[in-house]
Amino acid sequence: MIARTSTTPNQTTGTGGHAGEEAVVDVGPVAHGGHCVARHEGRVIFVRHGIPGEKVRVRLTDAEDKAKFWRADVVEVLEASPDRVEHFWRPADSGRAWGHGHPPVGGAEFGHIALTRQRSLKSEVLAEQLRRLAGVEHLPSGGAVEAVGEASDGGDGLGWRTRASFSVTPGGKLGMHAHRSGHIVPVREMPLATGAINGLRLWDIDLQGIERVEVAAPGNGSRPLVLLAPAPGTKAKRLSAIAAGLPDDVSVAAFDPTTEDVQQVRGRTWVQESAAGHDYRVTGAGFWQIHRDAPGTLVGTVTEFLQTGGFLHAGAVVADLYAGAGLFTAVLADAVGETGSVLSVEGAPGTSRDARKNLHGAPQVEIVQGRVERILRQKPRNFDALILDPPRAGAGKAVVGQLIAAQPRAIAYVSCDPASFARDVGYFRQAGWDLAELRAFDLYPHTHHLETVALLTPGQ
Template sequence: MTHSTIDQRAAEPRIVELRIGAPAHGGHCVARHEGRVVFVRHALPGELVRARLTESAEEARFWRADTVEVLEASEHRVPHFWAAADALAAAAAGRAPVGGAEFGHAELGHQRELKGRIFREQLVRLGRTDPDGAGFAGVEVPAGERADGLGWRTRAAFSVDEAGRLAMNAFRSNELVPVREMPLAVDAVNALRLWELPLRGLARVEVAVPSDGGAPLVLFVEHDGGAPGLADRAAKRLAEGVSAAAITQKGGSASDGRGTLRRLRGRTWLGERAAGHSYRVTGEGFWQIHRLAADTLAAAVLQDLDPRPGQRLADLYAGAGLFTAPLAEAVGAAGLVLSIEGAPGTSRDARRNLHGVPQAQVVQGRVEKTLARALQERAEAGGDGKLDGVVLDPPRTGAGKMAVRQIAQAGPARISYVSCDPASFARDLADFAREGYRLEKVRVLDLYPHTHHMETVGLLVRA
């Protein structure tokens, strides 16, 4: 008999019994079925489960599965805090769970233990680096985090189903699951009661709230070519004191910066404050998701780079200038901070935030091309084209070989690498090692409780 994947709908989804092994990057655990590796979600190491195969093509190197029943539970398993994301409840109801809370069935302490094991494995296997030698002592909890790990998201994105209900996607699927409250979000997000708005005909709804409170910004993403006025109708139903903007675009998500930002009411930006500086972040711009992340990461970067007056630094993948502003203050008028960001809208935010700071040079463009060009121009103007230090906070895919090479050629003595993905961090670490750098110190922060994600801040120095 040939077994097909669920998406092929050629046969009933296959249920298999699995003994769960080690945790794996991406929110899975590893199991084996008849010699085949199976990546299983919503399980814990040591458990015996029944799991539904979601990807099981015979020619595939590995399969994927979702837990639907626990036969022998781990001592670290707890009831899931969010019904929409509870895999066992979803299976009983004949639907898929929403993504974004895939560790919610585990005790918080055990979640952090699993993340630490995953980080260690990625660093050793992909980075060829011993994390103990860099002082890794386990996943840290930021000061001020809630004991239950909830209420931390200041940004949230929702889809809208055909019935006009607020919804979220299932993992690796186009299936939409209606939702109401989102327990991971700060109270101000849920207080909007977005699920009560007239959303039929809209594509997405995105909401952002300042980390220190204040009026939220809501983005209504209209279907390309859809009937006009739908976002206006939803905006009028929002409570007073809420800014609302519609984005009309062709494909992608509202946060891509693609499309036209159209103000419906209020303002189209948020005011943020971190590291002693104020920032303006537009609806198409980028800011850290966790309410404590900006201050926590800025403090770690400043500690790593230890900036001094007159130094020449670079803030790469700089966003709205979170790190650029305090670094520019530290190096003073005699120094330089080269701030490079690829997204046009986010780079415009940085220009506004750093206006009047002459030692901050904001440049928009791809890091691997823009850094070399900017340093060459500086050399031609009489400088030496070198840097004393660099901070980089690349997207989940990492910096890549070309960017690493360009950074190394600038000769910084210290590099602070902020990463939201342990696999890309480890791969880039191996590339930096080939360029003559070693990992001196590393911290792993749990800025995404109840998910598999983690934030890393590593200090690299010339070997």
């Protein structure tokens, strides 16, 4: 039976007719999205903050009568897994948070699991997605998720984020949203972030008039940038007052999350990142890998796959799609030399402008701003290789069709989402392509996310 707690259902923390009620369940297998599958009285419940094999008490958070499945958070562990550890961050500890009457913050949903088990669970998710969506039964290299950055973080999986996003409570305090909720939990630390971000002590600043805060603190130690998304009607004087509470060597800018427009408040509106022997200007909230060791890891893997296969060499013709500020483009330009060519395609205008600045000294690079499928139609070439690093939603069927039509000798696919990646691999396989190489990296410890790099080649 499902028992009702003393808390009022739908209290800022859940939706549906049974939200706020509790049940005891056996936690089943891990699923994509940061939860595990459980069943109760014939109903599927996606449970967060559990570990397969545990018996737990859960609180329903999304529980409409007509819904195909419900969602729940663990509030008490009755039979613990040997892989359960004390959560490193109290606001993200589900049992502790619900004990204080509110949901945990999002972004550290695996923090109660030993790191080795976290990685094995991620490997299971990757294998299941590729098997179900792409028909891949045997993964190259076994599909194990590899640790990254242990030399920097001491093996605890903390302090790796060089970028962080925060919300602001109605009282002007720094906070973070609970998962799938409008509820904002005040925070006074972010253990996954680098010392440079925590050292700003944003939680000590009055942030009234601000709706969102983005922070970028490059791993190379260069000048950090704090982006403030002001609420409607917030005056420039209020932004200057917030900037005055930050160290003098920190840049501050106002930004509009919908238009990506950035306005200087103090210092620069961009940061300087470094990777693989190159420096990169990244304006505002422009995309950059958030793990301090991610750029080098991903660039190294992509170039290794392509060079080992003979697809990347002096004189080669390659393209970097969804190129961002040019992380891969710069390294590709080095590899192909002045006798080769690199087509760099990015959809976001601001990020594409950054790429032009970053690569102005490479005559073999052509930078084009626009949709990938349109640019490939306009600029057909005999590509030796394509590099694909799409957003979380993946490339999609139309883009995959264009990639196949371009007839490259190989494609290196970088993905941060196993579901969209597996779906796209399925499209390639339907067209006769092979998943030739695959490596997976734990670039987001204590979360359910992972990064993959794959080499796809036309079937023989």
